[in-house]
Amino acid sequence: xxxxxxxxxxxxxxxxxxxxxxDESGEAxxxxxxxxxxxxxxxxxxxxxxLKEIWLTHGHLDHAGGVVEFLKHCDVAVLGPHEGxxxxxxxxxxxxxxxxxxxxxxxxxxxxxxGEQLAVGRYVFDVLHIPGHTPGHVVFYCSEAGLxxxxxxxxxxxxxxxxxxxxxxxxxxxNIREKLLTLPEETRVIAGHxxxxxxxxxxxxxxxxxx
Numbered sequence: 704x705x706x707x708x709x710x711x712x713x714x715x716x717x718x719x720x721x722x723x724x725x726d727e728s729g730e731a732x733x734x735x736x737x738x739x740x741x742x743x744x745x746x747x748x749x750x751x752x753x754l755k756e757i758w759l760t761h762g763h764l765d766h767a768g769g770v771v772e773f774l775k776h777c778d779v780a781v782l783g784p785h786e787g788x789x790x791x792x793x794x795x796x797x798x799x800x801x802x803x804x805x806x807x808x809x810x811x812x813x814x815x816x817x818g819e820q821l822a823v824g825r826y827v828f829d830v831l832h833i834p835g836h837t838p839g840h841v842v843f844y845c846s847e848a849g850l851x852x853x854x855x856x857x858x859x860x861x862x863x864x865x866x867x868x869x870x871x872x873x874x875x876x877x878n879i880r881e882k883l884l885t886l887p888e889e890t891r892v893i894a895g896h897x898x899x900x901x902x903x904x905x906x907x908x909x910x911x912x913x914x
Contacts, residue, residue, distance in 0.1 A: 734759070754777060760784055762789075763855070815830045833883070838869045851902070884906050
């Protein structure tokens with residue numbers, strides 16, 4: 704038995720919404736429900752999983768814009784991001800309207816802070832606060848499974864943008880170096896967009912992270 708995951712690229716932004724589940728218990732969570740809700744609901748149903756929570760890495764529309772619709776069909780807790788992204792979640796009606804799909808502000812069950820732990824079945828994930836792309840960005844790291852849900856912090860050979868409101872390039876680089884590059888090199892990284900990578904690969908090949 705093991706922790707399983709399925710990466711689903713949703714919305715026109717091709718944002719990676721990850722379905723995580725524990726084989727043994729059938730317990731599951733979804734990270735960053737940006738949209739394409741019927742597809743995500745069907746994926747959960749096809750695997751006969753017990754979805755317990757939605758975890759959000761940050762408040763941008765392609766990561767959180769589908770939450771309100773999802774909750775109309777499935778009553779689950781919404782955890783994250785850090786409270787620093789409240790301004791983004793509150794502004795979702797305006798930002799999503801610009802793209803033609805207005806949504807309500809995301810109802811928050813609980814903000815997340817550095818040092819908290821979340822679980823999927825028997826697998827425990829540490830919450831790390833990684834501001835820079837957004838002030839309230841968090842990531843989820845499971846040491847037992849060697850897996851990091853990185854949102855828009857770290858990508859294959861690049862990093863998250865910092866030209867959005869309240870972004871900070873220096874903060875992002877500092878937090879990646881201090882909190883992520885110190886993880887085991889074999890740690891698999893599910894980024895918010897695009898392909899997977901590993902911590903070791905990024906330490907050696909990411910041009911933004913070289914000394």
